[in-house]
Amino acid sequence: MAIPLTRSRSGCALHGALFTAAAIDGVTPLLHSTPGCGVQAYQSALAGGGCLGDDRRLAVPSSNLSEKHIVFGGGSRLREQVKNAIGLVDGELTVVLSGCPAEMIGDDVAAMVQDVRNQGEPAIEIATAGFRGSAYQGYEAFLKGVIAQRVAFDPAPGGTRVSLVNILGIVPQQDAFWLAELDELSRMLAGIGLHANSLFGPDGGVDSLRALPQAELSLVVSPWGLEPARALQSRFGIPWLQVTGLPVGADASVDLLRRVAGLISPRPAEAESYLAKEIRREAYLLDAVAEALYRRQAQRDFAVVAPSLHAAGLSRFLTETLGWTARATLITDDPAPEVRDALAESLAEVQFIEDAGGIDDILRGSGAEIVLGSAIERSVADELGIPLIEVAVPTGKHRLVAGLGGFRGGLALIEQILAIG
Amino acid sequence: MARLPHLLIREKRLGAIGAYLGDVAPLVAELLSGQSADRIRTFAQSAPDDLIRALAVLGAIRGTAIVVHGARGCSAALTRFAPQGAWAVTNLDQRDTILGSETILSDTVRALVRRHRPWAVFIVATPVIAINNDDIRAAALELSEELDIPVIEVRTDGFRSRIAATGFDAAAQAVLQLVPPAEQARRDDLVNLLATQAGPGLVALERELQSLGLTVNRLPHAADAEGFRRAATAALSVTVDPDSTAALGDGLAAVHGVPLLRLPPPVGTAATNHFVAAIAAATGRTVPAGIEASGLETLSGRRVAVAAAPATAFALGDLIVELEGELVGISVDHIDRTHIGALQDFAVKRPDLPLHVADGQPFEHANRLRRLAPDLFIGPADLAALAARSGIPALSIDADELLGYRGVARLARRASRALGNTALVQRLAGGRGDYQPGWFKRSPDWYIKLEVK
Known part of the structure; x- marks a missing residue:
């Protein structure tokens, strides 16, 4: 049964699948739903995914079901839309995403898309009605759906590409600064001699999607990458490594990279010298800003309000590198119960909560002196008279270069702490 | 409470049209006849709907609360329209879509009222609710009595109308219920x-x-x-x-x-x-003398295309002329009988200029702008970015920013900037296209068809 949400910070499954598809160059997402579904996703992206509030990728082909289709069925409209989309939009793989109305009226999307495939056109369908869950679940459904369908890997992938690592678990638009996070993780992997397969953005695309089965390893950086990683293992035998969110700062980044390197054979030779260089860099810069930090209350009691991708890493960096004290670590993306213990391990004051009203109540009683959260926490932060650093969606902050993860992410966070005075 | 009149969609109330490219004169005749043809797109891109327009209006009212009754994505636009507002979504799952969800709705309203103490609550209907027929009206009536504040149904559904502006009417019908009869003299x-x-x-x-x-x-x-x-x-x-x-x-x-x-x-x-x-x-006041614009940078010799909501677009077209520019293209998101006067005026002033009607649909704009090749495009930010990617200097301006005396100077200044330095446009132009080359050989209205009854 439904659990109502005040000021929901995540769109629906359709939105997550759309964000994911639209972030892969060469994929044409096609919505089979009412007209507004794509625009709701667009508006929430404008509210802030930390970068790329993207008019172009979200202006998606859509069957725009009207009352007639709701009453009599939208199959023929979908057929028409797919046919015309293939003739008009420049893409290599069409992915039909069904919305609530299409699923409620029982349109046989699978049969329709099979007809398209029978004509030799690469197309797949994924059930992504909004009532199936959040945008995170839409990301998961999209990747699982793609991996499960042969046409996504046609022509068949070649053999394993040495040093290729799939990055799974970063949800475009829905995870703050998603492209910057992918960039940093890719840079870090390159530092130890590996190649990231990040799927999205300028380094991704349909070829990256087709290369998923060729990786040596899937690196799962949030619970939402777990099911796709399992599917890749089950279908193609690719091992996976799951970590509890993005590492933030040198200690966590080094730990992650050593674990990754340990699973790649042969272990990259250049890894340790690269790690030493990054450790030196963070130490140098921390030393350089030490006085500035002490002029601004070097240590504070904090609350983090963020999804699984960022919450644990931020909380650990603040406690273990800066010596701050966690008053609340609130994880907002409603991960599955079986992964919650791992996410909460070694963290203080962890709660899993999505409802903005409930989060406000916890923050009011937390004693936190600073909040790291989304723009939704602005009102309670103002009410409490404490600063807010925006680290989650929705956010008005745009970060094209450095997100919050990895070596650069820790330093970027310090920059923001210094900026608030 | 008396039963509300049925909310007529814009197509029925005003003969609204959401897809058109062509001469204005036959369009005026069609609107005057009271028998607007149903035009559809056989290829379409996502477009605003009544729900989004209603949320934009309701999200900006102070002290009220909004419950979006539907799947969570149907409230997503509120993260932009009212990030700090008092709103909730019932977040229906598959079971609710089958078995109904009136209890969840009532509980959500009560919880929101307890937390925020609004002076009124809007319950906004969504496609899921329109299909499974949850009785919002009955819930709203009960809750109004129980909570002793207006709890008002907003009759949106996301699919009955192809004209998003129907959502303005749904919002108007809802907010009118917040206006009590006058207790004092006018x-x-x-x-x-x-x-x-x-x-x-x-x-x-x-x-x-x-x-x-x-x-x-x-x-x-x-x-x-x-x-x-x-x-x-x-x-x-x-x-x-x-x-x-x-x-x-x-x-x-x-x-x-x-x-x-x-x-x-x-x-x-x-x-x-x-x-x-x-x-x-x-209002019986002395009519002020009015002012005359002076010292503005002009658009003299510049060919300008515009896109906006209809009344604003027609006014903007006149403003382009006021600034000595040449209007070479005009797009509006819909057209209806309230625009007949403006259309007739338009047809007299610019008999050879066709009108484009599209809400969203950037593929049509991309095609059309390539053909028009204006010196300057003026429109919303998404279309301004599209124009820039096509190598056309562009400026984005909100309808609000055009208002009043300073709106003229604001537009003139931005136009001057856009035309004076095209570095970004040159950088954006020539990137990867979104559409196949064949699309640009077809007419922009290729996919607009008369609906077969």
């Missing part, structure tokens, strides 16, 4: 200024009206309970954007006898002079 110094968007343009207009000795009661944008309470005592209502607020003005006239002064949007010096003078005259 005030001849009080004017309801109807607007769904506010920024520097509207604020400047309010100052103009205040300088006439008028008190401005802005509705519904940023209005509070007091604003709604006094609305029925106003001397008149006037709208800066009839496409979004004329239905509210008509409702205030029909229910409370507050006359609606129908004026073209105050975009451009002449239109602003007319707007201020007409209100002064209608």
Whole structure:
């Protein structure tokens, strides 16, 4: 049964699948739903995914079901839309995403898309009605759906590409600064001699999607990458490594990279010298800003309000590198119960909560002196008279270069702490 | 509570059309005939719907709460329209879509009221609810009595109308219920200024009206309970954007006898002079002399294409001419019978200029802009970015920013900047295209067809 949400910070499954598809160059997402579904996703992206509030990728082909289709069925409209989309939009793989109305009226999307495939056109369908869950679940459904369908890997992938690592678990638009996070993780992997397969953005695309089965390893950086990683293992035998969110700062980044390197054979030779260089860099810069930090209350009691991708890493960096004290670590993306213990391990004051009203109540009683959260926490932060650093969606902050993860992410966070005075 | 009249969609109420490219004269004849043809797109891109328009209006009212009754994605736009607002979504799952969800709705309203103490609650319907037929009205009636505040159904559904502006009408029907009958005599110094968007343009207009000795009661944008309470005592209502607020003005006239002064949007010096003078005259004030624009950078010799909501677009077209530019393209998101006068005027002034009607649909704009190759495009940010990627200098300007005397200078300055330095346009142009080359050999209206009954 439904659990109502005040000021929901995540769109629906359709939105997550759309964000994911639209972030892969060469994929044409096609919505089979009412007209507004794509625009709701667009508006929430404008509210802030930390970068790329993207008019172009979200202006998606859509069957725009009207009352007639709701009453009599939208199959023929979908057929028409797919046919015309293939003739008009420049893409290599069409992915039909069904919305609530299409699923409620029982349109046989699978049969329709099979007809398209029978004509030799690469197309797949994924059930992504909004009532199936959040945008995170839409990301998961999209990747699982793609991996499960042969046409996504046609022509068949070649053999394993040495040093290729799939990055799974970063949800475009829905995870703050998603492209910057992918960039940093890719840079870090390159530092130890590996190649990231990040799927999205300028380094991704349909070829990256087709290369998923060729990786040596899937690196799962949030619970939402777990099911796709399992599917890749089950279908193609690719091992996976799951970590509890993005590492933030040198200690966590080094730990992650050593674990990754340990699973790649042969272990990259250049890894340790690269790690030493990054450790030196963070130490140098921390030393350089030490006085500035002490002029601004070097240590504070904090609350983090963020999804699984960022919450644990931020909380650990603040406690273990800066010596701050966690008053609340609130994880907002409603991960599955079986992964919650791992996410909460070694963290203080962890709660899993999505409802903005409930989060406000916890923050009011937390004693936190600073909040790291989304723009939704602005009102309670103002009410409490404490600063807010925006680290989650929705956010008005745009970060094209450095997100919050990895070596650069820790330093970027310090920059923001210094900026608030 | 008396049963509300059925909400007529814009297609039925005003013969609205959402897809068109062609001459204006036959369009006027069609609208005058009262028998608008049903045009559809056989290829379409996602487009705003009534739900999104209603949320934009309702999210800007002060002190009220919104419950979106549906799947969580149907409230996503509120993260942009009202990130700090009092709103919730019932977050229906698959089971709820089958077995119904009235209890969840009531519980959500109660919880939101306990937390935020709003003076009214809007329950916004969504496609899921329209299909499974949850009885929002009954829940709203019960909750109104129980909570002793207005709990109001907003009759959106996301698919009955292809014209998103129907959502303005749904919002108007809802907010009208917040206006109580006048308890005091009508005030001849009080004017309801109807607007769904506010920024520097509207604020400047309010100052103009205040300088006439008028008190401005802005509705519904940023209005509070007091604003709604006094609305029925106003001397008149006037709208800066009839496409979004004329239905509210008509409702205030029909229910409370507050006359609606129908004026073209105050975009451009002449239109602003007319707007201020007409209100002064209608409220018995001395009509100000008006001002003459001077010292503006002109668009002389420049071919300009514009895209906007219809009333604003027609006004913007006149403003381009006021700035000595040549209007070579005009796109509006819909057209209906309220625009017949503007269309007739348009046809007289520019008999050879076709009209494009599309809400969203950037593929049509991309094709059309390539053919028009204007020197400058003026429109919303998404289309401005599209134009820039096509190598066309562009500026993005909100409807609000065009309002009033300073709107003219604002537009002229931005146009001058856009035309004076095209570095970004040159950088963006020539990137990867979104559409196959064959699309640009076809007419932009290739996929617009008359619907077969």
